[in-house]
Amino acid sequence: MRKVFCYVPVVDGTVLNEHAWGLMKIANKINTERLPLAGIVVHSGLEKEQWGELPFDEVYHVRLEAEQWKVADAHVQAFEHVHHEIGAAQGIYLFASNPLYHETAVRLSVRYGGAVITHAVDIHTPNSDAAASSFTVKREIYRGKAHEYVTFRSSNPTSHQFVTMSPAVLYGERMQGQPSVVREIHYDNPTAGKVRFVSESVIGWEELKITEARCVIGVGRGLSGAGSMADIVRLAELLNAPIGGSKVADELGLIPRDRRIGSSGSAIDADIYIAIGISGSSQHLEGIKGVKRVIAVNSDPSAPIFQRCDIGIVGKFQDVIPALVAAVQSESSVSAT
């Protein structure tokens, strides 16, 4: 029997996040034929209570060791095992397109003689009566300068169709359901693959790019001639936050050219941006449009940055930053205990 399958994305093998709900939303959207909706969850430690609440008709879950879970080869083997156990169901298989799942989906498409469309940003179904297999997939091409609309060449409804969805479009609210089938599939011994996980480490603030960091510190004209940046560096170490800055900071030689933030530099999308001694010109604000929370420190209460910030601190950075460092250290020690 034909089904729509979601290969449920799991963060670090242990957490369901908005990508999982986003993929389920896409699955519901294309399931115009009301085919059975099945979730395949390959994880390394999700809590058992979650299985009965997932919004699928059927849930099949497989547990791998944490180190195996990080390798696509183990996912391919686990999928093949599930596929075999549940009776070689054919249909549409939706994956997230991060590297681990992308590799898994493409390799499976070869093994099952199916077709694959990768990095989709949307899926359109022509009308509610159309077969689910006749959907059109929207993709970005030429670095997002154009879109293309593609569809599977084969109209054979028994074929395997794999689609990987760009993580950028996978978001959604947590959903709940009552699956009629919840089945754990034991798979203890994936064959030792030729790729092995070794270790995972955090990139230090000095190497981390300002465009990739969760927290970024920005410095500006206010630091000019103000002496040592030792406290700011200490804050950067504590928060693992790379130091960028405004155009003026670059011109004053406070930061390297590739750390300039703004319309003439990089645009950042950090969770937290700490602007120190930055007035907040329109060009600089353009570069922090994607930031979720802004903390501004400036001695001028009329600085435009205070219109953009979530927390504003009026004062000299030489006074404020040591207090901020002490507060972060104090909070860190509380968290550690």
Place this chain on the structure above:
Amino acid sequence: MNICVLIKPVADPASIRWDYREQRLDFMTPGFNRPDLHALQWACDYKQTHAARITIVTVVDPDQEIDVKPLLKYPVDDCIIIKCANLSRYRHQTALPLVQALKDQAFDLILSGSQSEDTHSGVTPAVLAEFLGIPYFSEVYQIDPASDHIWQVKRKSGRDRVQTFRIDLPAVIGGDWVDRTETVCSPVFRGLPPGKGIGQIYGRMFGEGT
């Protein structure tokens, strides 16, 4: 170390514009996929310090003309141009003529970018590896030889973490060097190696539908 680098001819995305009068993409300047060129640069850097033989392989439509001179400025040993009909129509099948060309060659390492700059599919290297029965690992930003046949590769995970893996050769590795395009990894042309160059290029024609 016998290294193969897959190079895809693409239209430069930086030059492409939408022609509103003709309602089509225009200003399609031919070039090569930059992530692939970065893979080639990495191979050339490796060759400077280790014994290595580099072969570049590219697949084109029979009526598509490509200028390979920029590729021959790298210190490569061989260049294989595979001509395959209907490539643009059945682009996910690019891996098939590659499999035919590479299956009998003893490459230790096949390098490419993880994705091309035109279609961003990321399918060809993975399919090639699957057909050749060797591992594939994508989005790699650092490669370090651990021993003769085991290499260590690093991939970013999330915003600020790096995962390290060990991979047995032979393998296909897709690089994620695109971020370093304008800075660290811009190609360094070293001139034609003696006795190499255009004479090393030969075409292989595959029938339609391959």
